[in-house]
Amino acid sequence: MESSSSKERSWFQHHFASPGQQLSAAKLGMWLFLAQEVLFFSGIFVAYGIYRTHHPEAFSIGSHLLDWKLGGLNTVVLLFSSLTAALAVRSSRIGDTRATSRYLLLTIICACIFLVVKYFEYSAKFSHGLLPGKFFDPHDAGDLPYHVRSFFGIYFVATGVHGLHVLIGIGYFIFLLVRNNQGRFSPAYNTPIDMGALYWHLVDLIWIYLFPLLYLID
Amino acid sequence: MAHEEVSVRNYVVVFSVLLVLTALTVAVYQVHLGAWNLVVAVIIATMKAALVVVVFMHMAHEARFNALVFLGSLLFAGIFLAYTLNDTERRMEVDEYHGALVDPETGDWAYGVAEQLSAIADRESGARTEEAREADLETLEGAAPAAGGAEELGADEERADDEEADAEEASDERDDKEE
CATH class of the missing domain: 1.20.58 (Methane Monooxygenase Hydroxylase; Chain G, domain 1)
Known part of the structure; x- marks a missing residue:
């Protein structure tokens, strides 16, 4: 615990009337940001919807060229990281700094595993020439319908943008871990962890939809 | 809290x-x-x-x-998806009520009817001024859909035929590409 009370409340910004008001402002801002994220990803989902209804067979073939086992593994990894992120928030709220650090670290490790799996998936697709749009050049997949390249275009944009979110999440969680080890968070103030976890759950949410839509087309 | x-x-x-x-x-x-x-x-x-x-x-x-903010974003994502699909999935259909053929493949009376008719008129009378084109658009809007839609379609049939040839060429090109 901090000795001087001014240090203890250094997180409190003078333009807020109370810590409670500061927290609700942060939360509102965060939910607005998450709403923006939903709308941002909605463009990709709408593109997916249009192309899939127009070229169902190309999407089915494209989907079968992906490895659903790796996609499933990543789903489990990301769900687990969401659990650890939620537990990190919980521990910081009850003041268990060591547990918080542990959960933050677990979340970071899971996010890294996710990206490593993604790396292997991407390199397999690259080596088979399964690239988006005009770069599409499958050497050994036989005769594919024209719009399989559209499927891969959407696949790479969707998972690429999602992967970028994972990367940003890793950066932010490392920042949280460092700050937590410095003893900056307490039951009275853990907003950054709370907000970081909200962001992380959203990244998980997007993947919950991407997994069946990309990997599991009948 | x-x-x-x-x-x-x-x-x-x-x-x-x-x-x-x-x-x-x-x-x-x-x-x-x-x-x-x-x-x-x-x-x-x-x-x-x-x-x-x-x-x-x-x-x-x-x-x-905050819940409203988030659920609101889902609602708008839904509107985005539903309205876009409703458009792209119905372009081959005939809107009998408005007397408009909503069919970009055959080229006649598709979406953007006004621009198309004006382009056809351009070809018939050689190069025309911008003012004349705008005047045309205004007449078109005045006469627009209402009840007479079906008859108007008949009157424009020969014009539409020209367009059809063009559209066929275009769709051939598309097919070539797909191969």
Whole structure:
């Protein structure tokens, strides 16, 4: 615990009337940001919807060229990281700094595993020439319908943008871990962890939809 | 904020349910359901999403307004999807009420009827001034859909034929590309 009370409340910004008001402002801002994220990803989902209804067979073939086992593994990894992120928030709220650090670290490790799996998936697709749009050049997949390249275009944009979110999440969680080890968070103030976890759950949410839509087309 | 913390056990239970639902999605994929495949997959994904939002993201204890902000974004994403699909999926259909053929493949009276007719008129009378084109558009808007739509269609049939030839060429080109 901090000795001087001014240090203890250094997180409190003078333009807020109370810590409670500061927290609700942060939360509102965060939910607005998450709403923006939903709308941002909605463009990709709408593109997916249009192309899939127009070229169902190309999407089915494209989907079968992906490895659903790796996609499933990543789903489990990301769900687990969401659990650890939620537990990190919980521990910081009850003041268990060591547990918080542990959960933050677990979340970071899971996010890294996710990206490593993604790396292997991407390199397999690259080596088979399964690239988006005009770069599409499958050497050994036989005769594919024209719009399989559209499927891969959407696949790479969707998972690429999602992967970028994972990367940003890793950066932010490392920042949280460092700050937590410095003893900056307490039951009275853990907003950054709370907000970081909200962001992380959203990244998980997007993947919950991407997994069946990309990997599991009948 | 004054609510009780969710116990670690409850979080783990929710996580287990999420795993079960993931396994269920994969199981459904193995049983071929045809068109229902997508519907079932989206329903399961939405159940998982709901669990994450309500428990992990503490939506249950969140200020109502914040919940409204988030659910509002989902609503607008839905509107985006529904209206866009409603447009792209109906372009081959005939809108009899307005007497407009909504068919870009054959080229006649598709969306943007006004621009098309004006372009046809351009070809018939050689180069024309911008003012003349705008005047045309105005007449067109004045005479627009209403009841006479069907007759107007007949009158424009010969013009439309020209367009049809063009459109055929265009679609041939498209086919070539696909090969």
